[in-house]
Amino acid sequence: MTTSLIDPAVVAIDPVCGMKVDPAKAAATIEFEGESFYFCGKGCAAKFSADPMKYLQPKPAPEAPIQAAPGMKYTCPMDPEIVRDQPGACPKCGMALEPMTVTLDEANPELESMTRRFWTGVALTLPLLAIMVSELMPGQPLQHLLGGGLGWFEFAIATPVVLWGGWPFFQRGWASIVNRSLNMFTLIAIGSGAAYLYSVVAVAAPGAVPASFRMPDGKVGLYFEAAAVITVLVLLGQVLELRARSQTGSAIKALLGLTPKTARRVATDGSEHDVDLAEVHVGDRLRVRPGERVPTDGVVVDGASSVDESMVSGEPISVEKEKDAKVIGGTINGTGTFTMRTERVGSDTLLAQIVKMVSEAQRTRAPIQRLADRVAGYFVPAVLLAAVATFVAWAFYGPAPQYAHALVNAVAVLIIACPCALGLATPMAIMVGTGRGAHEGILFRNAEALETMEKVDTLVVDKTGTLTEGKPKVTVVVAAEGFEETEVLRLAASLEKASEHPLAAAVIAAARDRGLEMAAVEAFQSATGTGISGMVQGRGVTVANAAGIVKSGTSVEGLRDRAEALQREGQTVMYVAVDSTLAGLIAVADPIKATTEEALAQLLSKGIKVIMVTGDNRITAAAVAGRLGIDFEADVLPQQKADLVKRLQAEGRIVAMAGDGVNDAPALAQANVGVAMGTGTDVAMEAGGITLVRGDLRGVAKAHELSQATMRNIRQNLFFAFFYNAIGVPIAGGVLFPFFGVLLSPMISAAAMSFSSVSVIANSLRLRSTRI
Incomplete structure (x- = not known):
């Protein structure tokens, strides 16, 4: 360690006493492993000396411009295939890129920049609006005061608003042309740029303006206030949109803050x-x-x-x-x-995995968005053609001054059209919907699962660990002639130590409760869905269901009646064979979850058919299904579960599969939507499109409700976007003028355009309070 004088530019808080460090009075800094540390010198030095690494804090670095965090990636909410290393604008749609990894950092350089430009634009645009109002007043006082310098005064005020305030729009508009990806900013740049450039020519060289552009009194109209107000209103729309978009990640931020x-x-x-x-x-x-809070x-x-x-x-x-x-x-x-x-710890925790899964799901595209994508591809060219048609129509058939009216109405058409509202309709709802699901312990792997869940009419559900607790307990051990109960249980438990099946844990726990010492296993083999076998102390031991034990060549006749009686009570029976001789059976009861009946009632009330599928025998399955009032399939192997799903799909059903084990993975992958219990295995969660953190089947009903609410919200957004443009563009073009004498000012068009995107986002945010 070396001691040096404190940097007088540093202002910090001492970590021990909490006092503000006065650079003039601070004693010193300490250099340790390349970092500078400080202390205030007011009784804290002894503590620092005793344990410096515990108390010392790095000096705060001088404030620097906000830059991308190392390794941070940025993407576009409308075009998630766009990924960049730095923040900026999307080259396809022009929207501000968002970080792919949500953090608690509230800094948003794009929002700060747009806000600064907006308020500066407001301050400079107010005088222009005052001039516009003055034109309507008797005597036109401001025009009389400024006289011939009025045009240059408007030019001086409007130029920083349009060129500095609206510079990002011109940049994005130009990029859209260069990249051949026309978007909202193409229209804004052309519309506001045309109004501004025309006004500049009218001020600098009024003699060059044709008579068809002049007013009846021969004056040349100026549109500086229109160009400035359009820019300010678009900036306002961007500020509101960026703020609203930041709220769509509130669910993830809430999780991160835990x-x-x-x-x-x-x-x-x-x-x-x-x-x-x-x-x-x-x-x-x-x-x-x-x-x-639990740390990890x-x-x-x-x-x-x-x-x-x-x-x-x-x-x-x-x-x-x-x-x-x-x-x-x-x-x-x-x-x-x-x-x-x-x-x-770290990224391996459940909370970190939830945040990662939700973040990834929010960047996926729902199938319904294909319609919006197809329309958006033709939208901007169609608007440009509409603007040209508007100009031509007013130039040839409009009242005097024809070309002035043609320019104004063409600009209004360009400005009012908003492809962003169309593009945001789906991703915003998906972002809020998946975040809302995370709050309820429902994790959607992608947007397709969220959309498909709405259409599900059949639920295939595993029994063990899904309908039941998945924590079975041994109720009865029956020994065959020539064997003892303790020996049957000890051998079975020794073999089950190598298994991960929920029933294995019950057998092992029962052996431990009786103080039995388990032996090592050799040559262990597992036949998924039927049973396990191996060598225990030189003896061949098999633990299996009825099908598996018979397949091993062992007869079950001696205990068949007892096994069937236990199964009629809803208990699962495992046969134990030693050297191909039936040694006994072990009965296990797995209680039905307290929430299962409520969950099934909710699903059945929605018209969803529920089918229980299990590897258990038919008698046990019938006992459980009969109590729950649902259909069932018994003695089903893992691959047969997937075949059942295929058969239902062939009947035209949209199938969801809910399960928690490795043996459910094929069916989860085959189903239209796989629902994995978060209390189950990682394999099941990887195969599922939805994960229920709680492992509660009521989550399936909630997921279905949330899917319906989200898809309803998306359809509303798409309707708003289509309806808005279908009505707005013709009105801006002047379709009402022949009937009512109504023309839409480009400034009103700018306000309508700005708020259209905000309205779509605001509608999406309603999902945060949806009851499910």
Whole structure:
């Protein structure tokens, strides 16, 4: 370490005493590993000397222009295929690019720039509006005051508004022509540029203006105020749009804000220290006190409490957490205290995965957007042709001065058309809808899943872990003649240690509860959907369902009646064979989730047909399905689940598949929409188009409701955009003039155009408060 004088330009807050550091009175800075640190010298130096890395904070760097964060990518909400390393404008539509990774940083350089240009434009445009109002007053006082210098005065005021304030629009308009991707800014640049350039010629060389452009009294009309007001109103529209667009990411920002910045780490000697969350590693033990947020994902190792997981799962009721219970980073601890062992940190946590999934889903394109894309491809050329047709019609058939009216109305047509409203109709609703789903613990992998869910009329649902708790318990162990119950359970549990099936955990837990010592397994084999086998202490052991045990060459006759009786009670029966001889059976009960009946009632009320599909035998499946009042398919292998989905699709049904296990993955992938339980395996979540964080089947009904609300919102947006342009362009062209003598000022057109995009975004934002 070396000591140096403090930089007098630095103003900072001392991290120990919280006092503002006065550069003139600060004692010194300390250079450590290439970074400069400071202290105020008021009693804090001793603490710094004792543990400098704990208390010292880097000096704040001088304020610099906002630049792209390292590795940050930017994309366009209308054209997500556009990806850039720096913020700027989309080369296709001209809209401001947005960061692909949502952060809590509120800085928006595009919004700041547009806001600055807008308020400057407002201040300069007010005198122009005063002149316009003065023309309507008796004696025209301002015109009389300024006399022949009026035109140059308007030129001096309007020029910075149009050329500086509207410079981004001209840049984007020119880029659209160069890139052959005509967009809204093409129309704005041509319209406001034409009004401004015509006015400049009228002031600088009035003699060059043809008589057909002159007023009846021979004067040349100026349109500086129109060009300036158009620019200011478009800037206002951009400011409102950028602010509204920033709100579409509020759901992700709310999730990001859940993560605490520090954690209380418990050392091996029992001491506790607050550390930065970035310093927490897998395996660390953390103390979570009452009212604190859980720092990261892990498992409770000591203590108990209730945890509010509503911001992640959407479930308002706190969840009781005891030893071995999983906890999620960002959730809120209740009144208890517990110690947890860290299992996931950083980007591997559930919260980080949720944010990533929602961010990626918001950038995908829904199939319904293809219509808007096709229309948008022809929209701007059609508007340009409409503007030309308007000019020609007024030039040949309009009242005097024909060319002045032709220019004004052509500019009005160019300005009022807004392809952005059309382009924003779908992506804005998708962004808000997927964010709304995240608040409810419903994660859409892409926009297609969100759109398709609305059309689903059939739900195929796995039994174990989806309809049931997925935490089965051994209820009965029956030994065949020549075997003992404890030996049957010990051998089965030894074999099940190598399996990941939910039933395996139940068998192992039962063996442990009885104090049985499990042996090592060799030559383990798994036949998905039927059973497992292997060598345990030199003996061939098989644990399987009826089909699997018979396939292994073992007869079940001795215990068939007992097995069927247990199955009629809704219990799952596993047969155990030792060296191809039936050793016994193990019955497992998996209770139906408390929320399942409510969820099924909601789905059935929506007209959705529910079919339970399970690898269990028909007797057990009938008992569960009969209690729930739904159809079922039993003794189904994983591939047969996918075949069932195909068969239903061939009947013309739109099928959703809900499951949580590896054996559900083929059916999840085959379904029109795969719904994976967040409490299940990663394979299932990868195959599903929707993930329910809570693993609650009520989430399927909520996802269906949200999909309906989002698609309804998109259709409203598209209607607004189509209807607006279908009505606005003809009115701007003067179609009402022959009947009512009404002409639409280019300034009114600019206001209408600016607010059209904002209205689409505002309508999309209503989804944030939709009840599902």
